Amino acid sequence: MDKFYIDRIAIVGVGLIGGSVASRLKRQHSVGEIIGVGRGQQNLEHALDAGLIDVAVTDVRDALDANMILIAVPVRQVESVLKKIRTGRNEKILVTDVGSTKGDFAKLAREIIPERLGYVVPGHPIAGSEKTGSRAADPELFDDKNVILCPLEETHGEAVSAVKGLWDSCGARVVTMPEAAHDKIFSAVSHLPHVVSYCLVEMMNRRSDASELFDFAAGGFRDFSRIAGSSSEMWTDICRANRTHILEDLEAFIGNLKNIQGLLRSEDFEAIERIFNDASTARNNWASKQ
């Protein structure tokens, strides 16, 4: 495998993800110039001072001479970024992103830059932390993590290879699948669990005995509810973007809870133990492989 090298990359949004990509590329000397694009002056200045980026600009249009644009902003801002990219003369500029849902990004690209789809590579690194901003940048954030790429039918093979090279050089495992498969999988393993955890904590919080409940909540609650501490803005966007799959999974989940409810009502504890046992076996098998 040839060592990855890129002359010029524009990173739109130098936060945890964008900053971590920048720091890895710099550490590996895999990049000529990194243009950081952002609205937060302090954050960009830190990124410059820390050597994560070489140039800081506030408008994507001032970064369109790059070879690749990595869009790493909250999903609400993607539309306006794509509209600015459209104004650039270089139609062969590679466009990739890091959003948690992929169908919506593909749809926006089809609407806004339909003539450039050969160079569009939707992407999703499965990595993160509770920290935000360029100060949280970590060159090892993606080591052994999955990055899903969802090339469109129109995407050129070389475009996929280039973006794969970027993530390979960040230490990630790159997996390719259609955007619909991605959104279906992540609805089940991530989006539904978030909705469920939010819903359970909000229900507890609304009870008249809420303060007593939180007083006695312990380790099991800590683990279960951790994802309910996530950004409500980001997760509302994910619900909007992946609404259809989440609705399907939510319907199935409510059905499963009703089944357990029926078994509890009829005191069929053998069946309940079978369900619990299947779950604990599957969970412990999974955990032993991590």
Place this chain on the structure above:
Amino acid sequence: MDKFYIDRIAIVGVGLIGGSVASRLKRQHSVGEIIGVGRGQQNLEHALDAGLIDVAVTDVRDALDANMILIAVPVRQVESVLKKIRTGRNEKILVTDVGSTKGDFAKLAREIIPERLGYVVPGHPIAGSEKTGSRAADPELFDDKNVILCPLEETHGEAVSAVKGLWDSCGARVVTMPEAAHDKIFSAVSHLPHVVSYCLVEMMNRRSDASELFDFAAGGFRDFSRIAGSSSEMWTDICRANRTHILEDLEAFIGNLKNIQGLLRSEDFEAIERIFNDASTARNNWASKQ
């Protein structure tokens, strides 16, 4: 506060909880003799070798000359332990336990040793780990953890004080409440989350694309599903013991999920963001106080 001291305590079930109590009492020189009662020969031998217990017996009836009996066996075995305790001549022997549900223990005590209720102190230490057996004994397991005591109407004040002294000396914070209040609180903060986590993992595991789902499950899933790795036997027993409260909470939770389902269907993302935000605020407030 006088230093706690007990001449002779019988610990029925020298596992993680029983063994940890033993190791703390020994470390503090707060005990004359510890009689370990158990069925697992290897486990008891380890407890003897490690100095957690002074005497090992296999039958509770051989430990009834103790001042206090701490019942720390799985809840299915509690009934037979109480029946053996009934055979002892000393009606003033203190009887306490460590089960996760308290209404069922109180009910069994009322049925089996009705003439001794003055000496019965149902208890629940909110501490644990994934480890089991006397090898997992940790004298600091209860430091700053809550222990709930649920004295019966009949329980003598001195009996409560003695059991409170035991847990104080283990470093725990002792809280007293009626058994029904205990079971209602723990249904919401522990039992329902376990049922929900089991149900979600079992649903994933039953899907035809299960292996793909588990391949891409990451950090959020790890936290959310950790409690689904718990003992299915123990959690079935908890469902049996606290069935009424769990059914109430499950009904309310299904109603809340249906509400979110309705909001998703009607695309009321403002309302969804409010729910997510209330949950994340409550969760992060809680976490900041831990």
